Amino acid sequence: MAKIIVxxxxxxxxxxxxxxxPFSAIEYNDGNLEINAACKMCMICVKKGPxxxxxxxxxxxxxxxxxxxxxxxxxxDHVEGDIHPVTFELIGKAxxxxxxxxxxxxxxxxxxxxxxxxxxxxxxxxxxxxxxxYEELEDFRIxxxxxxFEDFIKNINPTIVLVGGTTLGRSLAPRVAARFRTxxxxxxxxxxxxxxxxxDQIRPAFGGNIMAHIHTPNHRxxxxxxxxxxxxxxxxxxxxxxxxxxxxxxxxKLDSKIKVLDVKKKEKVESLEDxxxxxxxxxxxxxxxxxxxxxxxxxxxxxQTAGTRPLIEAGWVDPRKQIGLSGRTVKPKLIITCxxxxxxxxxxxxxxxxxxxxxxxxxxxxxxxxxHYAVVGDIYEVVPKLIEKIKNGELSVNQLMDNKKIxxxxx
Amino acid sequence: MEILVCxxxxxxxxxxxxxxxxxxxxxxxxxxKTNPYDLFAIETALRMKESKGAKVGVISMGPPQAKEVIRxxxxxxxxxxxxxxxxxxxxxDCLATAYTLSQGIKKAGNPDLxxxxxxxxxxxxxxxxxxxxxxxxxxHVANVKRIIxxxxxxxxxxxxxxxxxxxxxxxxxxxxxxxxxIYQPRLPSFKRKLATxxxxxxxYSLDDLEDKNEKNYGLNGSPTQVKRxxxxxxxxxxxxxxxxxxxxxxxxxxxxxxxxxx
Numbered sequence: 001m002a003k004i005i006v007x008x009x010x011x012x013x014x015x016x017x018x019x020x021x022p023f024s025a026i027e028y029n030d031g032n033l034e035i036n037a038a039c040k041m042c043m044i045c046v047k048k049g050p051x052x053x054x055x056x057x058x059x060x061x062x063x064x065x066x067x068x069x070x071x072x073x074x075x076x077d078h079v080e081g082d083i084h085p086v087t088f089e090l091i092g093k094a095x096x097x098x099x100x101x102x103x104x105x106x107x108x109x110x111x112x113x114x115x116x117x118x119x120x121x122x123x124x125x126x127x128x129x130x131x132x133x134y135e136e137l138e139d140f141r142i143x144x145x146x147x148x149f150e151d152f153i154k155n156i157n158p159t160i161v162l163v164g165g166t167t168l169g170r171s172l173a174p175r176v177a178a179r180f181r182t183x184x185x186x187x188x189x190x191x192x193x194x195x196x197x198x199x200d201q202i203r204p205a206f207g208g209n210i211m212a213h214i215h216t217p218n219h220r221x222x223x224x225x226x227x228x229x230x231x232x233x234x235x236x237x238x239x240x241x242x243x244x245x246x247x248x249x250x251x252x253k254l255d256s257k258i259k260v261l262d263v264k265k266k267e268k269v270e271s272l273e274d275x276x277x278x279x280x281x282x283x284x285x286x287x288x289x290x291x292x293x294x295x296x297x298x299x300x301x302x303x304q305t306a307g308t309r310p311l312i313e314a315g316w317v318d319p320r321k322q323i324g325l326s327g328r329t330v331k332p333k334l335i336i337t338c339x340x341x342x343x344x345x346x347x348x349x350x351x352x353x354x355x356x357x358x359x360x361x362x363x364x365x366x367x368x369x370x371x372h373y374a375v376v377g378d379i380y381e382v383v384p385k386l387i388e389k390i391k392n393g394e395l396s397v398n399q400l401m402d403n404k405k406i407x408x409x410x411x
Numbered sequence: 412m413e414i415l416v417c418x419x420x421x422x423x424x425x426x427x428x429x430x431x432x433x434x435x436x437x438x439x440x441x442x443x444k445t446n447p448y449d450l451f452a453i454e455t456a457l458r459m460k461e462s463k464g465a466k467v468g469v470i471s472m473g474p475p476q477a478k479e480v481i482r483x484x485x486x487x488x489x490x491x492x493x494x495x496x497x498x499x500x501x502x503x504d505c506l507a508t509a510y511t512l513s514q515g516i517k518k519a520g521n522p523d524l525x526x527x528x529x530x531x532x533x534x535x536x537x538x539x540x541x542x543x544x545x546x547x548x549x550x551h552v553a554n555v556k557r558i559i560x561x562x563x564x565x566x567x568x569x570x571x572x573x574x575x576x577x578x579x580x581x582x583x584x585x586x587x588x589x590x591x592x593i594y595q596p597r598l599p600s601f602k603r604k605l606a607t608x609x610x611x612x613x614x615y616s617l618d619d620l621e622d623k624n625e626k627n628y629g630l631n632g633s634p635t636q637v638k639r640x641x642x643x644x645x646x647x648x649x650x651x652x653x654x655x656x657x658x659x660x661x662x663x664x665x666x667x668x669x670x671x672x673x
Binding site for chain 2: 025036139183359389
């Protein structure tokens with residue numbers, strides 16, 4: 001077993017050495033320097049301590065025959081056949097990784113009455129889609145879904161398995177990884193692959209304050225989950241490629257101790273702190289009805305609308321939607337401030353946001369000090385034009401899709 | 412009914428820094444607290460205890476200092492506490508942690524219901540709960556937003572799905588992970604602090620567990636390894652756009668598209 005041992009004979013200043021460990025795992029008891037259960041195996045004592053006192057003893061590790069595991073598998077996240085877009089983003093990444101190691105990309109698609117939907121995936125350049133279509137898989141229940149996943153892995157032996165970091169994926173992936181006693185890295189933001197098929201996984205930890213580079217050197221398959229909107233989906237090609245394979249599984253494996261009584265549409269009562277995107281209305285908004293354009297922009301971006309204190313005091317914005325020291329502190333992925341000057345009290349409540357776009361007429365507005373993108377302009381001109389562009393942009397993409405469908409249908 | 416809540420001691424703050432030279436976390440060993448998400452799990456268990464009558468235990472894996480979080484659970488109203496502590500558990504990733512906890516849970520007498528917090532604030536993985544359920548071979552429901560009914564042989568819960576909410580009835584024994592805000596956690600009571608200050612915390616080491624193979628625990632039982640840790644890149648972009656409102660709207664639109672918000 002890998003461990004750190006202490007060579008007591010080389011210890012000269014035991015009390016001092018106890019302070020070496022950032023986790024307080026080194027104790028000095030009855031003339032002996034000991035390592036307790038707080039040890040995180042960070043090796044700092046080995047690296048920083050006086051030579052020869054702390055030694056890391058590694059044991060021979062069980063290795064895996066990596067040549068027996070081939071292909072990159074993507075789990076198709078869906079509700080009743082409606083495929084979650086994170087799936088296509090993962091396919092995009094899987095193709096990129098697969099090209100490096102010259103291996104195929106597979107998809108696992110499990111559900112009920114989904115056969116017809118499986119062909120859609122072939123437009124994104126995967127080699128094979130494995131479909132498990134059973135009544136027992138109609139609603140998500142952990143045991144049958146895990147059983148199907150297990151069956152798929154046992155038959156295909158993929159070296160890498162990517163699962164969307166949705167609430168479903170984050171429940172399913174650890175269950176399957178544990179069944180194979182293999183590693184799973186959650187919420188990866190960067191993925192790369194070595195020639196020997198080892199997956200390089202980088203993910204944030206400690207609430208995003210540090211990044212960790214993780215690998216799974218001696219186990220297969222290597223599992224990773226990735227959240228939505230981290231990677232890019234490939235273009236949908238008109239011509240499908242690859243094939244769909246229907247899979248069988250013994251029905252008794254699909255038993256479950258869970259009974260789904262009802263499935264409801266989700267009500268959206270998100271708190272401001274949970275919002276990924278926020279559009280803020282500031283003092284430059286002159287009339288209450290002018291908030292309509294702010295709300296419209298927010299709707300188009302799937303964002304929540306918030307306000308600064310003057311608008312709260314005017315009664316135009318719900319007090320629960322106030323950002324600042326006397327309101328809420330937020331850290332969304334994107335915040336767009338519209339006509340907000342940027343008083344200290346406001347900025348303190350939002351300056352940790354990942355991306356800040358500020359629109360303000362006054363080039364010297366303090367909000368521009370914290371903005372990543374400072375837009376010097378009048379909200380009454382810029383916001384309506386932006387709304388128009390987003391609407392047209394969406395339209396053209398949809399039109400494109402419709403055109404494609406028409407073309408595909410004509411063939 | 413017996414309920415066991417899995418809890419973890421985490422650093423008191425997530426404002427940690429990485430020493431760029433050594434690649435090791437800078438943090439002082441003393442400042443720590445109960446993982447905030449676990450407080451919701453403890454509260455859920457205590458509400459069940461109050462409404463249906465149940466024995467509530469807590470279990471944790473960690474250094475001897477982790478007894479503090481078990482004491483805190485006592486102050487909230489937990490009846491029993493188990494700490495899995497052994498040098499050989501050190502360096503565990505999610506899988507090895509879940510395996511160790513599952514062994515401890517077996518030793519503690521297989522409860523009807525296991526409750527975990529949604530995730531921890533230091534690891535942020537949300538994996539340990541489902542992995543424990545797998546090792547115990549029991550069903551689990553993750554992201555429970557609401558407990559609807561507690562029955563004799565099952566529990567009805569509302570689980571959060573990507574676009575829907577599933578109402579599911581799960582037979583015991585089972586494991587649930589609860590979302591934040593399922594209930595408002597109570598504060599530790601001073602009265603209970605005094606009453607439980609000598610309460611025993613059961614300690615198990617590897618030798619007390621059913622599986623005594625050292626290779627399944629700690630660093631050795633961890634398939635994932637941390638190659639290195641480093642500080643995140645901070646977006647230091649700072650650009651100012653001027654021009655006609657058309658140009659400005661174009662620039663913002665382009666940026667939103669690039670960042671995939673559209």
